[in-house]
Amino acid sequence: MEDRERPVNPAAATTIARRVEVHRLAVAGRQPEIARDVGDRVCRVWLSTSRFAAVEAMATATLTLGPDAGSFYDRGWARSSTGRPQPALEDYQQALTMYQQAGHRGNEAATLTSIGRVYDNLGDRQRALDHYHQALPITREVGYRAGEAATLNNIGNVYDSLGDRQRALDHYHQALPITREVGYRAGEATTLNNIGHVYDSLGDRQRALDHYHQALPIRREVGDRAGEAVTRFNIAMVLRAGGDLDQAIRELEHVVDLDRQVDHPDLEADIRVLEQLRQERAEHQ
Template sequence: MFDRAQWFLAGMSIALALQLSPPVAAAPLGKPAQTAQTTSIDAANKVFQEGLKLYQQGTVEAKKGAIAKYEEALKLYREAGDRSEEAATLNYIGLVYSELGEKPKALEYYNQSLPLSRATGALSIEAVTLNNIGLVYSELGEKPKALEYYNQSLPLSRAAGDRSQEALTLNNIGLVYSELGEKQKALEYYSQSLPLSRAVGDRRREALTLNNIGLVYSELGEKQKALEYYSQSLPLSRAVGDRRREALTLNNIGLVYSELGEKQKALEYY
């Protein structure tokens, strides 16, 4: 069994990444006894970490290499009978396929992960899996289906006391409502997500949500309100070194000034 999973924000909406903690085997006095199961789990953890390093390189080829490593780890976790790690690894494979644009393949792996996390009572992993399935459907343009999965994920995050995952899913629901043109509903969900991100000290996600709120206000024609939120988002992106988000927010501020007729100011931000 893995000790704990830590889930990270990735992309404009949310995808997941999982960092495994090596299992700590209880042992009697003296040298810990090695069994076939612990040997298999140790080998799986080692291969998984090799896959994680490849994934973090970010290139298409490296991600394909990561899938091969994760598949190898998956086989070892299955041999060891570690269904919790198996569920987590299936989720990781699904994530990589999703990022490579292979959405049906991603769903295939997420749907294998789901019954395993349910069987082991791993609420956080189940919540993340449901969230990831929702994200795939959202990216496929199936917004009602996405909401269906997000709304299954949300109470599980709350039941697990996982405020970070709860904030993530609330943000994703807000994004779907915004894309559906239901701006007030989007603001409701963003406004629920924001204090949770602040409470867990996730400044990257806080910056994302503030930017999303600013975008909604801009689309509602409330330009000064939009600037207010963009201006809160900007220093947070800078503080965490998220230059991509910083660039996006600067661009959004420039767009607001352009729409307000302040072209010179717009150019400064662009």
């Protein structure tokens, strides 16, 4: 079956288009408050649907009007998501300083979590944990439940990377009910995906697939193409391990298509895996 794009809500699309034009006019007219407010609203929608290049361009345009924590944060997210950790860290650090100076505790926690995620991706597990453990009590202090779930997830990821599967599951199972309680669908999908990954590492392929197949429709529902690519890749690897090369290849074809849509840094690596699977299938035929 073809991987079709989800229908776009015409009213929502019109609203975004109007805001993009308002932002353009605000930047051209040197109106920083309008540009920052409208730009951040648009960027948060685009980030949720993996439009990272558009986010970076809009945030950069806003920053021509002067420093802005929200724009630094949004651009850091876009840069981190497209494989540029050092520029992302620079943006996040700018955002963190500004949020701390302004006393915006919830945003401070979100930025600490994002910085931790960059360090985790760089393999610096201890620095990642340091930032997550700074963020977690702040999320609880301000009642930022979605942020608490995200931070618990990220701590779980570190323990999973370190091979401590049980500790990872403990954190994921703390995060999952919170995501459902607050209706944080993207976070719910991330948590389900992460639980699936642990079960895969433990050799429980069926339980892994069960969790991946719970995560996948939520990824599609919220328009998280980068996340969908991650979950489909994980499904493909389980299918490959089980000898179902045909279905694994179909999943990886979806992954490569999604990678191209969001300019994902793993595109070339995923193409290589797809070609390797096609070669394995040819050798078995």
